[in-house]
Amino acid sequence: MDQEVYGRYINYLQKYHKIKENHLSWYLHWVKKYINYWNNDKNYLKDDSIRRYFQFLADRYEPWQVEQAAAAIRLFVHYMNKMENSAKLQKPGNWPEVLDKMKSELRVQSKSYRTEKTYLYWVRDFSRWRNPKNPDQLGSDDVRAYLTHLSINRNISFATQKQAFIALLFLFRHVLNIEINGLESVVRARVNRKLPVVLSPSEISGILQYVPEEYRLMCRIIYGGGLRLSECLELRVKDVDIDGGSIIIRSGKGNKDRLTLLSRSVIPDLQKHIVKVRQLYESDRLEKLPGVPLPFALQKKYPQASTEWNWFWIFPSPRFSVCPRTNQPGRFHVFPSTLQHAFHEALRKSGIPKKAGIHTLRHSFATHLIEAGYDIRTVQELLGHSNLSTTMIYTHVATKNKLSVISPMDKMDI
Structure with missing residues (x-):
């Protein structure tokens, strides 16, 4: 495997998955072991190959090590599939396709079910607000207008606006493959510094x-x-x-x-x-x-x-x-x-x-x-x-x- 591929994989982990610097070496360690195991077999990205390798690990390593390896390999396979399909990849043409793809992406990244429900709620709300605009026509202006709408017209809290923004950021980065910029002009919801209730x-x-x-x-x-x-x-x-x-x-x-x-x-x-x-x-x-x-x-x-x-x-x-x-x-x-x-x-x-x-x-x-x-x-x-x-x-x-x-x-x- 070309060292440049490993380098791009590391960049992918840092940019899109926020993997900490001191964890990157372990991700790379398990991926290299996986590649060496299959000796550059063309089918190494297939589900059956992944399953067989996990079984191989389960017989030789502790459960926590297998979990660590699974996280690294799962993201690497996802990254490689994404790169291989990028040339022929078409953006989802309608909102049902977007939601299906987003659900799949959330599960690849091992997001909790609660996170999945929250993200999908905001994306559905965003799609209704932007209707009849198709997903492939969206850009930073739409996100900026929607977040401002939430603050001014719905009077939501700062935490809720931030939650909606993170959901849309995931949508644009991981599903639509669009970088969103220039959000400085968004009208921010007011930050209310509330002290937590405490019981004696x-x-x-x-x-x-x-x-x-x-x-x-x-x-x-x-x-x-x-x-x-x-x-x-x-x-x-x-x-x-x-x-x-x-x-x-x-x-x-x-x-x-x-x-x-x-x-x-x-x-x-x-x-x-x-x-x-x-x-x-x-x-x-x-x-x-x-x-x-x-x-x-x-x-x-x-x-x-x-x-x-x-x-x-x-x-x-x-x-x-x-x-x-x-x-x-x-x-x-x-x-x-x-x-x-x-x-x-x-x-x-x-x-x-x-x-x-x-x-x-x-x-x-x-x-x-x-x-x-x-x-x-x-x-x-x-x-x-x-x-x-x-x-x-x-x-x-x-x-x-x-x-x-x-x-x-x-x-x-x-």
Whole structure:
């Protein structure tokens, strides 16, 4: 393989997939091993060749190494197919074609189902707004006008406008192959600096006493480790280290893994819960029911893993459902709205006059650690924030650090 091809592949990873500098060598390492394995066989880009190589890796390497190799090879094959077809490639001529191609591209890049739904929502909205203009007639002016329209006519927030922009950026870069520039004149939505709502420990206790037992454990784990709702619900048996008092968050926001806390006070109830979950798992295996869905390409590489105990959910749904992506039945985790509803109902019963939700437990975790004097960098790592500035917001709501300040009113004899 020509070294120039590898160089262009590296540029592709940096420009379109934002792969970090220190990870590029590993991507190149696995791609070169893959190319050498097939010895420049012309069929190395075929699905069957990829599948056979993954099976070869599965018999010789650890699962995390196979996942790393899969990410590199998947993007390399996608890149090569894109380059080979570029000469004869035609831009999608209508919006249904665009949406199908975008859906495929999102899955190649291992975007979450939630991200897929969000991006497709904004692209559909953009297509309706730009109707009857065809996709191949679009340009930077259309994006600029649409984002300005969202800000002025719909009065959306800065975060929502940014979300719409990122979705359209993906559309133009990866589907339409058009670079968009000159967005400086876009009317920006107003940035509202809102402080997060935080609950005190006594308020959390007051709410949790009204949360049904089957959901209370989830709330305690979220507050005890600063998890996001989806991170808690997507926990698998292998992610929880009871002896070490820790939880591994797999493919969290930004597709990053991290280590966080498992509260010691939660462990006895968690162990009892896992015993009940094991019974459900054994029942599924006895009845030869489908297993749990696996992330990304693991289902192809490890066909039996979906029925293994290590991959089973910590919080499985009591009912089977169908995966919206594959249309395959399986045992999924508890649905997010179920826990959200239970928490909101408990908040109402508690009489606590705060606008709180499940995510408030994560805010409270961070704030209480800062109030206890823990280093801001440590809190950042536990939360999985990319930027320290995101974590710094909690210093503004940490009240105990401000208690040494005495009001000037208290010095007056009135």
